[in-house]
Every structure is written in structure tokens, then in C-alpha cells.
Amino acid sequence: MVNSYAPENLSEALRLLQAGKVTPYAGGTDIMVHPRAAASYLFLRQLPELGQISATEQFYVIGSTVTYQDLLTQTKVDLPDVLLQACRKVAAPPIRNLGTLGGNICNASPAGDTLPVLYALDASVRLARFEPASVNVKDTDGSISYRLLPLRQFIQGVRRTCRQPDELLTEILIPKVRYTLTEYEKIAARKAQAISKVSFCGAAAAEAGQLTRLALAFGSVGVTVVRDSQIETAILNGDYDIAAAVKAYDQLLRPITDQRSTAGYRRTVCLNLVRNFLTAVLAQTRSGAQVTDQ
Ligand SMILES: Cc1cc2nc3c(=O)[nH]c(=O)nc-3n(C[C@H](O)[C@H](O)[C@H](O)COP(=O)(O)OP(=O)(O)OC[C@H]3O[C@@H](n4cnc5c(N)ncnc54)[C@H](O)[C@@H]3O)c2cc1C
Incomplete structure (x- = not known):
């Protein structure tokens, strides 16, 4: 039997992840290549915290569930053109409508189209986990802790990352650098x-x-x-x-x-x-x- 969970916010998602054996599910375009008869999926696309694209003075900040199509059609942030070039070359429109940047990263295939771009632009990834109340680093709810690490450190091998089972990739940060x-x-x-x-x-x-x-x-x-x-x-x-x-x-x-x-x-x-x-x-x-x- 397949179980699925559709939490309303990041905090609830992280609690579910910590509580049991659930698999994060963004667009599902990698997961569904090898569907399992008995699985528990944690749907992420409805989480508002993971779907934003923004920019600070230093970084472009892309939520992990932002799809290729979102990246190609949004007009709010002037994203690096080279990232968009890579997005245009992913699969075809149906996959670009579902597949996410976070999924491409967490799948950690050396053939992932966005990965050479993200490595070249020195991208980092932000991971979140639910923390018991006694831990000091908290969000406003006092329940989420984050760590930020370079993408090249996060990806460790073919389909291997250092994401802990209770962590979600929340954002991808790309330094704002003027390339010629x-x-x-x-x-x-x-x-x-x-x-x-x-x-x-x-x-x-x-x-x-x-x-x-x-x-x-x-x-x-x-x-x-x-x-x-x-x-x-x-x-x-x-x-x-x-x-x-x-x-x-x-x-x-x-x-x-x-x-x-x-x-x-x-x-x-x-x-x-x-x-x-x-x-x-x-x-x-x-x-x-x-x-x-x-
Ligand atoms: C027909 C077809 C063609 C394809 N063509 C290409 C191509 O040309 N180029 C290319 O690069 N890829 C291609 N792919 C692979 C796939 O579409 C991409 O890797 C896509 O970006 C995966 O994103 P997703 O949201 O669908 O990931 P999912 O399938 O939802 O997840 C992939 C993995 O990441 C984990 N995960 C996802 N999001 C998170 C998160 N926020 N936190 C923690 N873990 C997470 C999942 O648990 C799973 O292990 C293709 C796939 C198909 C089926």
C-alpha cells in the first residue's frame, strides 16, 4: 500500500519526516521511474516555504520545489542566464512542468542538467530539520534548525548526498557574481x-x-x-x-x-x-x- 502525506507547512513536513519512514516527493519525476508497491510519500510541492524565488544583496535564493518551468517563466528575479540555459535543456515540457531544482540536486545523478551550472556558480544548499525545543538555533516557531553547505560538499557520489533522513532541502543559494x-x-x-x-x-x-x-x-x-x-x-x-x-x-x-x-x-x-x-x-x-x- 502507498501512503501519502500532504503537510500544510514546513514545520509539519519536518515533523512527519522525523516521525517516520517517509520519502520526500517533489515533482516525482525521478521517484516514479522506480515506483515502489509499499511506500510512504511526503508531498512537498504545496509547501509555501519551498516554492519561492527571491534575491538578497548577495544571493539568488531558489526554493527547492521550484520547477524548471517556474524558473523559465518567472519575471521577478533576474536569474543567471546560464542556469536558464540548462533548464531549457531538461527533458521536454511535461517533465519541466513537474521536475524541480531540489529534486535534481537530491537525486544526485552526475547527469543532472543543472548540476554543472550550480557547481560552476558556487551554489550552496540550505537544509532544514525539526529540532526539539531545547536547541538554540530556531525559526520563529522555535522548531526548525537550518544548515547551509556548499553543493559540492552536499553531493557525495552517484545518487548519494549527505542529507540526513530527517532533513529537507529548502533552498538553493547562488552568489550574485558578474560574469563576463x-x-x-x-x-x-x-x-x-x-x-x-x-x-x-x-x-x-x-x-x-x-x-x-x-x-x-x-x-x-x-x-x-x-x-x-x-x-x-x-x-x-x-x-x-x-x-x-x-x-x-x-x-x-x-x-x-x-x-x-x-x-x-x-x-x-x-x-x-x-x-x-x-x-x-x-x-x-x-x-x-x-x-x-x-
Ligand atoms: C522522461 C524523463 C526525462 C528526464 N530528463 C532529464 C533531463 O533531461 N535532465 C535532467 O537533469 N533530468 C532529467 N530527468 C530526471 C528528473 O526529471 C530531474 O532530476 C528532476 O529535476 C527531478 O525533480 P523532481 O522534483 O521530480 O524530483 P523527485 O522525483 O520528486 O525526487 C528526486 C529525489 O530527491 C528527493 N527530494 C526531492 N526534493 C527534495 C527536498 N526538497 N528535500 C529532500 N529530498 C528531496 C526525493 O526523495 C528523491 O530521492 C528526467 C526524468 C524523466 C522521467
Whole structure:
């Protein structure tokens, strides 16, 4: 038998989660791929606390149950264009209407389309749990505690996160940074309704002809999204030219052969993507152009 719970607010949801074996259910587009005959689902989409999109001075703040379609159609917050590029490439409209950003993160598939973007933009996730009254960190009801951690720390492996069974992902925080060039690429068998063979996000900022910030993230070529701060720093410092950077990624990446692609194809595509992105970034930096993507 399948049981389902539809709490009215976050506090009630967290109590239910702490009380028993219930599975958080946002859009259900990953969960329902492998439905279980006996399950208890905790529906999240009706919770007002998890469905907001806002911005502070420092961050874009996206509620975990915000769908791809919500992100693509809202007009309140000027979200990073590169995130919207990734959302447009998820599946097809029916899945984009149901699937959520929080679900993509908690599912922790290395092929999740938004993950390379969120890694490149240094996103963090906020988790909430119900606390007994004696604990000091509380919301106004005195019953919810939160922790904030970088996404790259939250995701630990294929479908593995450090979310505790009594925690819900409530929000995704993306630092507001002015990038001069951003790019998202998804390579798959078709343009729509296909899981990536390789995905890539590059984000760079330049000031007065100097590269000041660089993030390069690769999806579907490791157990989690691959990002390497040492290589990025070497490029930023001018220690690596494009050829040296490509060589460094060639040594770093360990793609596998599976039903979607071969290791060799994935490697070649990744190296082409990074070469092309760095070529564009360095050309733009030298020309002093200020193309703002965010
Ligand atoms: C036909 C099809 C095509 C697809 N194509 C793509 C694609 O192109 N690109 C892509 O990236 N993905 C794709 N997916 C996968 C899926 O749609 C996405 O990963 C989506 O973002 C999942 O969101 P959801 O809300 O449906 O998650 P759910 O299925 O509701 O949940 C996924 C997991 O996260 C947990 N969870 C969800 N929300 C929370 C929360 N707030 N707190 C704690 N745990 C939570 C659930 O318990 C579950 O373990 C596809 C799926 C299908 C069925």
C-alpha cells in the first residue's frame, strides 16, 4: 500500500519526516521511474516555504520545489542566464512542468542538467530539520534548525548526498557574481528528452584585460560533477596556456563507457568544450570586451 502525506507547512513536513519512514516527493519525476508497491510519500510541492524565488544583496535564493518551468517563466528575479540555459535543456515540457531544482540536486545523478551550472556558480544548499525545543538555533516557531553547505560538499557520489533522513532541502543559494562569459553545453543523443552524454558549464569574469574568475564544471564524466580549483587557479595565474589546461583536464577526467556513450567520445568532447570556452574567454579578455551574461 502507498501512503501519502500532504503537510500544510514546513514545520509539519519536518515533523512527519522525523516521525517516520517517509520519502520526500517533489515533482516525482525521478521517484516514479522506480515506483515502489509499499511506500510512504511526503508531498512537498504545496509547501509555501519551498516554492519561492527571491534575491538578497548577495544571493539568488531558489526554493527547492521550484520547477524548471517556474524558473523559465518567472519575471521577478533576474536569474543567471546560464542556469536558464540548462533548464531549457531538461527533458521536454511535461517533465519541466513537474521536475524541480531540489529534486535534481537530491537525486544526485552526475547527469543532472543543472548540476554543472550550480557547481560552476558556487551554489550552496540550505537544509532544514525539526529540532526539539531545547536547541538554540530556531525559526520563529522555535522548531526548525537550518544548515547551509556548499553543493559540492552536499553531493557525495552517484545518487548519494549527505542529507540526513530527517532533513529537507529548502533552498538553493547562488552568489550574485558578474560574469563576463558563461556557457552551458549538453551533448546528448537528441536535442530534447535525452540524458546527457556530457555536460559542461564554463563561467569567467574579466576586468581591465585580466581574467579574474574562472569556473569549469563537467557533468556525466565522473561520479559527481568534476571541477578542479587547482587547474582553474593555474589558468587564472597564467601558469597554464590553453594547451596546458587541456592537457591537465585530459589527465584529470576519468569518463566511463556505458549505455549512453564511450569513454573516448566523452573525453574528446570535454576537451573540445574546454578548449573552445577558454579560447573565447581569452579572446574576450584580451579585447577588453565586457559581455555580461548575468
Ligand atoms: C522522461 C524523463 C526525462 C528526464 N530528463 C532529464 C533531463 O533531461 N535532465 C535532467 O537533469 N533530468 C532529467 N530527468 C530526471 C528528473 O526529471 C530531474 O532530476 C528532476 O529535476 C527531478 O525533480 P523532481 O522534483 O521530480 O524530483 P523527485 O522525483 O520528486 O525526487 C528526486 C529525489 O530527491 C528527493 N527530494 C526531492 N526534493 C527534495 C527536498 N526538497 N528535500 C529532500 N529530498 C528531496 C526525493 O526523495 C528523491 O530521492 C528526467 C526524468 C524523466 C522521467
